[in-house]
Amino acid sequence: MRKFQGRAVVPGACTAEALVSHxxxxxxxxxxxxxxxxxxxxxxxxxxxxxxxxxxxxxKALCLPxxxxxxxxxxxxxxxxxxxxxxxxxxxxxxxDSLAASGAILGDVWTDVSMPVVDQLGDEFLQYVQTGMTxxxxxxxxxxxx
Amino acid sequence: MILTDEQQALLDGAKGEVxxxxxxxxxxxxxxxxxxRMVPVTSRYGHTVISFGLGVMxxxxxxxxxxxxxDLPKGQPFTADPRPxxxxxxxxxxxxxVFKKFMYNQQARYEAQLKKLGVTGDDGxxxxxxxxxxxxxxxxxxxxxxxxxxxxxxxxxxxxxRCNRNSGIIEIMGSIAGFVPEFGLLTDEGRKATWVIDVRxxxxxEPQLLGSAIGMKVMEDVPYIRGMEPWxxxxxxxAAKDYLKDFGAATASNGAVGLYHIEHLTPEAAEQGESLIxxxxxxxxxxxxxxxxxxxxxxVIWKDPAAEPKLCFVGCPHMSLTQLKDxxxxxxxxxxxxxxxxxxxxxxFTAPTAVIREFEKTPYAARLAKxxxxxxxxxxxxxxxxxxCKSKAVITSSNKLRTYTSAKYYTExxxxxxxxxxxxxx
Numbered sequence: 001m002r003k004f005q006g007r008a009v010v011p012g013a014c015t016a017e018a019l020v021s022h023x024x025x026x027x028x029x030x031x032x033x034x035x036x037x038x039x040x041x042x043x044x045x046x047x048x049x050x051x052x053x054x055x056x057x058x059x060k061a062l063c064l065p066x067x068x069x070x071x072x073x074x075x076x077x078x079x080x081x082x083x084x085x086x087x088x089x090x091x092x093x094x095x096x097d098s099l100a101a102s103g104a105i106l107g108d109v110w111t112d113v114s115m116p117v118v119d120q121l122g123d124e125f126l127q128y129v130q131t132g133m134t135x136x137x138x139x140x141x142x143x144x145x146x
Numbered sequence: 147m148i149l150t151d152e153q154q155a156l157l158d159g160a161k162g163e164v165x166x167x168x169x170x171x172x173x174x175x176x177x178x179x180x181x182x183r184m185v186p187v188t189s190r191y192g193h194t195v196i197s198f199g200l201g202v203m204x205x206x207x208x209x210x211x212x213x214x215x216x217d218l219p220k221g222q223p224f225t226a227d228p229r230p231x232x233x234x235x236x237x238x239x240x241x242x243x244v245f246k247k248f249m250y251n252q253q254a255r256y257e258a259q260l261k262k263l264g265v266t267g268d269d270g271x272x273x274x275x276x277x278x279x280x281x282x283x284x285x286x287x288x289x290x291x292x293x294x295x296x297x298x299x300x301x302x303x304x305x306x307x308r309c310n311r312n313s314g315i316i317e318i319m320g321s322i323a324g325f326v327p328e329f330g331l332l333t334d335e336g337r338k339a340t341w342v343i344d345v346r347x348x349x350x351x352e353p354q355l356l357g358s359a360i361g362m363k364v365m366e367d368v369p370y371i372r373g374m375e376p377w378x379x380x381x382x383x384x385a386a387k388d389y390l391k392d393f394g395a396a397t398a399s400n401g402a403v404g405l406y407h408i409e410h411l412t413p414e415a416a417e418q419g420e421s422l423i424x425x426x427x428x429x430x431x432x433x434x435x436x437x438x439x440x441x442x443x444x445x446v447i448w449k450d451p452a453a454e455p456k457l458c459f460v461g462c463p464h465m466s467l468t469q470l471k472d473x474x475x476x477x478x479x480x481x482x483x484x485x486x487x488x489x490x491x492x493x494x495f496t497a498p499t500a501v502i503r504e505f506e507k508t509p510y511a512a513r514l515a516k517x518x519x520x521x522x523x524x525x526x527x528x529x530x531x532x533x534x535c536k537s538k539a540v541i542t543s544s545n546k547l548r549t550y551t552s553a554k555y556y557t558e559x560x561x562x563x564x565x566x567x568x569x570x571x572x
Binding site: 009024026028032033035037038066068072078082083096097101103105 | 170195200202208209212293294310311312313315316317330365366400401445447
């Protein structure tokens with residue numbers, strides 16, 4: 001078990017199974033097909049992301065360096081929150097990017113969904129955490145991996 | 147963040163609950179990035195990335211209803227990304243049914259919302275709103291509240307305007323409020339390059355391939371790119387702008403680049419030179435082999451990877467008038483060589499409505515029509531969202547389209563060979 005301290009961008013607490021992307025997470029490419037066709041498991045549609053492609057993302061603790069790609073990214077994340085298809089939490093090793101931050105903030109301000117978001121967990125976090133591990137997030141940005 | 151009295155009053159609800167939530171969203175957004183203040187949006191027009199009324203994205207249009215019902219002040223007028231539907235683009239009966247009845251059944255509702263919010267009109271629907279024919283061309287140093295990754299990176303890099311990589315919805319909120327948080331690409335410090343890219347190619351690098359390689363390498367950082375003078379010169383003429391449009395779109399979609407500097411060419415690099423390079427910037431050398439390796443590693447997700455192409459899109463982002471003319475010449479020459487009258491693969495060139503109108507005033511339009519190529523204002527990406535496209539072999543010279551859809555990427559030269567039916571081209 002290891003603990004990592006990050007910054008709570010959207011504070012909250014949860015426990016969920018880790019889903020790890022070592023590459024930039026392309027929000028539009030990952031979500032668009034799943035949201036469009038009502039895939040409740042929200043399987044990742046990003047062909048360029050071998051860590052996540054075709055893996056279910058709903059309810060997972062999404063561990064990633066940052067998000068990349070289209071500026072629809074935040075809107076897509078907001079839509080996922082409004083439709084109840086969001087990850088359990090989003091955990092960034094780096095400083096959160098503007099698109100992910102937008103989506104997380106829109107979800108927080110304009111929906112009733114709780115999706116804790118923590119950033120700046122460090123490169124070591126992404127080296128340590130593996131898909132399938134159990135993640136516990138505390139409101140102060142502490143992330144426990146076991 | 148320190149707000150002015152007026153901004154604080156808005157946050158406290160002086161103009162109603164909806165406006166308070168708009169300002170709260172912008173404040174949280176800014177505080178996440180250490181912004182200390184809001185700055186006024188100084189451009190005449192905004193630009194929104196959301197142009198589609200997708201049935202499954204209903205929560206977004208519900209949010210827009212909330213905004214419209216919130217008695218908000220009239221925000222700045224804005225352009226929007228291209229429309230997702232155009233009857234000129236080849237589609238089967240089934241595809242048309244899927245498009246109109248299932249996928250984009252919120253289109254009329256959403257366009258009515260955009261009209262109320264201030265979209266500039268039919269000509270305003272394009273991802274290349276900065277083209278002179280469209281008229282949303284911000285000046286150097288202007289502060290924007292835009293989204294659309296390819297437009298933002300162009301506005302920052304080629305026009306010298308200042309805009310963060312805002313998300314859809316956030317950009318409209320900035321346009322409504324009339325101010326945005328000051329951080330990142332709005333600051334001098336945030337516009338410094340943390341990568342130096344040395345391009346050492348022996349032949350002209352394909353813009354969408356070079357952009358892809360750089361985007362995947364530097365991700366969200368700002369690159370300072372050397373070695374492009376043999377290919378682009380030192381003047382931002384039409385050819386250079388078209389190259390940078392396509393290059394930038396690839397950096398932004400394959401990575402998350404919001405600003406790049408090209409040595410001796412883009413405005414800030416031409417003026418400030420290497421003083422734009424931040425201390426400790428990393429260096430990366432790109433040559434022809436690097437680009438070939440990048441291209442080879444693109445996955446092909448067609449059901450039958452060896453399928454014959456059924457449709458070709460050129461123009462993501464939308465093409466310029468010069469590009470439409472140049473492609474007309476090239477297609478004609480290609481067809482003359484292969485002895486064909488018309489293209490071998492149904493082909494769509496996409497461009498802004500205002501550019502198409504200008505194109506149609508020239509003799510090129512009739513010449514291109516004769517080759518069988520269709521010109522449309524559609525968003526190819528929105529077209530390709532159709533699930534039926536997964537089993538359709540679509541080819542493109544757009545790295546952005548490749549990234550988000552099942553379209554297969556080819557260089558422009560390869561695309562030309564394929565659509566003009568050159569033997570052995572594939």
